[in-house]
Amino acid sequence: MKEMSRIVRTVTNFVYGFIIIFGFYIIVHGHLTPGGGFQGGAVVGSAFALLLVSYGSLNSKKFLKKDIFSLFENFGLILFIVLGFSGLGITFFYNFLANSGGWFGNTAVIGVNPGNMNTGGVIPLMNIAVGLEVLSAFGVIVLTMASAAEFTKKKENS
Amino acid sequence: MKKIIFGIAFIIFFSFLIVSAINMRTFGEPTFSEMDDYFIENAQSETGANNVVTSIVFDYRGFDTLGEATVLFTAVVGVVALFRGVKK
Amino acid sequence: MSSFVEIIHISTLVMMIIASFLAVVFKKLLPSIVALSVASLLLSLEFYLLHAPDVAIAEAAIGAGLTMAIFIFAIRGTR
Amino acid sequence: MGTLLTVLYIFLGIGVFFNCLGSVGLLRFPDVYTRLHAATKATTFGSIFTSLAVIIYGFSRWNITGDSKFRVLALHTIVALICLIITNPTGAHAIARAAHRSGVMPKQAVIDELKEAKLK
Amino acid sequence: MNEFFKIFIIPGGLLLLFMFLSLIRLILGPTVPDRIVALDTINTLVVAGMILVGAAYEEVIYIDVAIVYALLSYIGTLYVAKYLEGGSKK
């Protein structure tokens, strides 16, 4: 894939960081507002797709490394399973941090309220783990399919 | 012959659809079951999260979410294994 | 006023059915993908009107961005 | 309250009128480039005005009731408006460039310097 | 449901009507770029309609969906334009 025109590339430079910070906002606020790990991870993954389409698959190798993505994907899944096993003293996937007063342990006010970040028990941590897994999964899928499409096109031409 | 069989199958399917559409409830007013009432009453105080949907997905049904994450992981492994021989 | 909201729901669903029908009918692949994108966009709007913003964000992210990317890579590779 | 209602009616009226104009122009014009003129300019302008109506509504309700919900509504609408203004003309440029490179020429054109230039 | 609900929901319904006009261009359009222009117009109209409906229900968090859609529809447009650009040259 060749790169697109100069105007599209310059706009991409600005929009790329904005999409990533917005996706992180959706992930971190998953227990207060709509969103969560899966949705925010998909948003960040499409930011990588934007960089890939506007710089071409050859030039974007400077910014996106496939090995780091696969490392973070395994890390996210393992973190999720570890958090599930941590509550095994009572039952599998027990929310052992909720309402305990420590980290993420404040009690939520019943009813409609603007929200306190420091609530929710293990739910914010699980959001971060699932978000890490989903964003790197989409990054790996898009990068691999782009290089494969490039390869078949080159083989046909030669 | 083939068209007649297709026509009969289409009419049977469509009549089931019409009957179920007639019996349908008013739009936007589902019945509440005991499960919904329990979640709406207690989810905010038990898990400490304001968003009830997230507390169901990650707390009450955490095992389902583990299954979803594993499905996504399997998809990535499938894609990487399918294009394994492609270099550059 | 609630009857007006009901009209909005019904017309969104009708447009979604038209777009999905077009996605099946078109002969070329690229117009099919465009029609599929319109259908997924209207599905996201319908979830939004039904007060389910979680599903609306997921549908918008998957249906608009990533499905288009993966389908276009696929038809680019098979051409 | 009366002036707020008047301002909202004026802004929403202008916005809906220009959005209507964009859709009608999309149906009426003969080829891709003139349709892009109608679609990009008119719908961007109309969307700016409907979003401005929401911003004014949010800030004035925050002024009246003192509820911080309305201030957050206005701030998020400003962010959405900035995204819309940045991405819309760039998408139009990408579509026009792709259309010209894929061989769709403008109809009834008196001059076409791009076809003679042969970039790349 | 306060008195502002009616003011914001009626322009939302009108935007839906204009989406129907753009859908006619999607059906008719003789070439592929015409259909992409129709897709782009529907994207902009849906974002404007989402902002209006979010203001009508007075739900703050609904605007986030509009921001996500405004950004990601741009990515979809770029992908289709990229395919078309390198597509039918040979």
Added chain:
Amino acid sequence: MIDFIVTFLLSMLTYLILTASQGEVWGLWSIFEIITGIVLSFIVAFIANKVLFQKRTYRMLNPLRWVIFLIYLIGPFFWAMAKANIDVAYRVITGKINPGIVKISPGLKTDLGITLLADSITLTPGTLSVDIDEKNNDLYIHWINVTTLKPTTHHICANFPQWIRRIAE
């Protein structure tokens, strides 16, 4: 180093705008929110600083340029957009068109300048930027009402290049 800091500050500003509601700090944010914002902005600056500052030009860090940019956006640009929409309304109703693709050479050098000019041209009366020559930044414009076959820059975009030269160069 300076591009890392600038990216960090920009993403922090975006995060603070997105999360403003109630709290201890100035009545807008809570302390936990600000700590989360600092950590997230650090990660984003680590990812995105190479993309944002590719050419290593720090010309836009001068705040005077941003003031001029805001004046340009509210004043001449918005007025031109209003005129453009009246023009589109006239063309839609009557159907009189006389289109063509012409070439102009505005003489801008930086990437940001040519991007601003192309987006302004797309949103102002009767013109749409179709293609760009990557070597010498010539723009190819689709003009809906061709009056002269050899247009100067002033015919297409009245005095936008002067404004943009003051903003971005």
